[in-house]
Amino acid sequence: LTTGNECQTYSILTHLVGKCGTADAYIITTGVEFTSFNIEVAVNASVTGSFPFIGMQQEVTTLPAGSTFNPDLTTKQFAGTDGKVVKDGALLAFITSMTVANDNAASGQFELGSKYTAFVERGVATNTISASAFMEDTTILDEFINETEVNIATVLNGASGSMSFTLPRVVLTAVTPEIGSPTSVTQSIEGQGVGNSLQSSLTAQ
Numbered sequence: 001l002t003t004g005n006e007c008q009t010y011s012i013l014t015h016l017v018g019k020c021g022t023a024d025a026y027i028i029t030t031g032v033e034f035t036s037f038n039i040e041v042a043v044n045a046s047v048t049g050s051f052p053f054i055g056m057q058q059e060v061t062t063l064p065a066g067s068t069f070n071p072d073l074t075t076k077q078f079a080g081t082d083g084k085v086v087k088d089g090a091l092l093a094f095i096t097s098m099t100v101a102n103d104n105a106a107s108g109q110f111e112l113g114s115k116y117t118a119f120v121e122r123g124v125a126t127n128t129i130s131a132s133a134f135m136e137d138t139t140i141l142d143e144f145i146n147e148t149e150v151n152i153a154t155v156l157n158g159a160s161g162s163m164s165f166t167l168p169r170v171v172l173t174a175v176t177p178e179i180g181s182p183t184s185v186t187q188s189i190e191g192q193g194v195g196n197s198l199q200s201s202l203t204a205q
Helices: 139-145
Strands: 010-016 025-034 036-042 048-050 057-061 079-087 090-094 097-103 107-109 119-121 126-134 149-158 161-178 186-193
Touching: 036 079, 079 097, 079 126, 090 126, 090 139, 097 149, 126 161, 139 161, 139 186, 149 186
Parallel strands: none
Antiparallel strands: 010 025, 025 057, 036 048, 036 097, 079 090, 079 149, 097 126, 107 119, 126 186, 149 161, 161 186
């Protein structure tokens, strides 16, 4: 992940391995811009994520000269180790699962006479949070009803270090108690990160 307002582009080379005598094929997508991401964190589970993108051009080709493929990754993936909702430094609830999402409202734009994407148009970026927690009391529900801003953060732990996602100011957009069985009552938490010219609505470090 990088920060800033520069739109960086990449190329993605996909290798389709032939079987039973079928020749290998390659698909190259150029002018790729990543437009959003979703990071999913859960207790005792590997962290997963998706990174949608829009490319300018794509073609089936032979292996481009000088192209190489890195060996398969063997690094242990991140696992979620901490997630919490905080207000004014006080812990309100621990999180059992969380999805951190960034959406730039991006879309590919096209022009008559060209079969390729003309450019990628971006809207206003939004950072949102979806989380689950045990409902030990009505504290989070009260914060939603009172339209109070809270802080939501998660820490990811891996073999090579740690990473965190923090939404320092979250407006809760929904808090829903989940009562479906005789077991523990849980609550789903939805929120929208807000920021200003001096503070980002999402910090990744």
